[in-house]
Amino acid sequence: MENPEHPAPQMRVSDADREQVAEILRRAAGDGRIDTDELDERLGAAYAAKTVADLVPLTADLPIAQPYAQPYAPPVPARHGNVVVPGGSPTSERGIAVLSGFERRGDWLVPQQLTVVAVMGGAHLDTRRARFSAPEVVITVHAVMGGAEIVVGPTTRVLMEGTGIMGGFSGPHDDSQVTPDSPTLRIRGVAFWGGVSVTRRDLDA
Structure with a gap:
């Protein structure tokens, strides 16, 4: 009889399982073990995985604790903040x-400088699961009769430097x-008859 603590290759995986493997991949990218292109490719495969067999090859070549490369390894907790990927x-x-x-x-990868122009339109940027390309990234929003909503996680530092004109x-x-040591998101720009809001939410909210 198979020990229930040893996941069989055909066992279906949960969202938490996929996130554990995704965290291993992000840490490997931060250490320089895999590049950003390979990270994106493996993350796509991790989030599309349906069984344990789909997850095993994604971390098999990484010399860190892996929940599916070796069935006996303990699970890795899901991340609660943004991973910084320098360079x-x-x-x-x-x-x-x-x-x-x-x-x-x-x-998604937040660049060091992201500029958004919303003219009678809207922008929605959810950074809770995003990777930051630097410890501090800058999002500049110019909203003219438009608006932008930016969502951040509980551990992201937010600095507001925008100017409102009738907005x-x-x-x-x-x-x-x-x-x-939290990553920083600096918000700049001008809101003319518009608005820019930054809200903080948990990952599962």
Whole structure:
């Protein structure tokens, strides 16, 4: 009889299992063991995995604790903050929303400089599961009769430097889980007859 503590290759995996493997891959990228292209490829495979057999090869060549490369290894807790990947590319990016929308969510790489222009349109940026390309990244939002919503996790430090003209910038007030080594998200820009809001939410909210 098979020991139930040893996951069989055909066993279906949960979202928590996928996130454990994703965390191992992010740490490996931060250590320089795999590059950003390979990280993106493996993360895509991890989140698409259906069985233990799908997850095993994704971490088999990484010399760190792996929940599926070896069935007896203890599980790795899911991350609760943004992973910083120094040297990630691109270093700058631009998003335009004119009478339309611009959206980024899930596992994506936040460049060091991200500029978003929303003219009678809207932008939604969810950074809770994002990787930061530097310990401090800057998002500049220019909203003209438009707006932007930016979502951050509990441990991300937020610095608000925007200017409102018949509009405004609003940021989170609860910094209780922010630590000295937390990554920083600096918000800049101008809101003219528009608004930019930064809200703090848990990963599963």
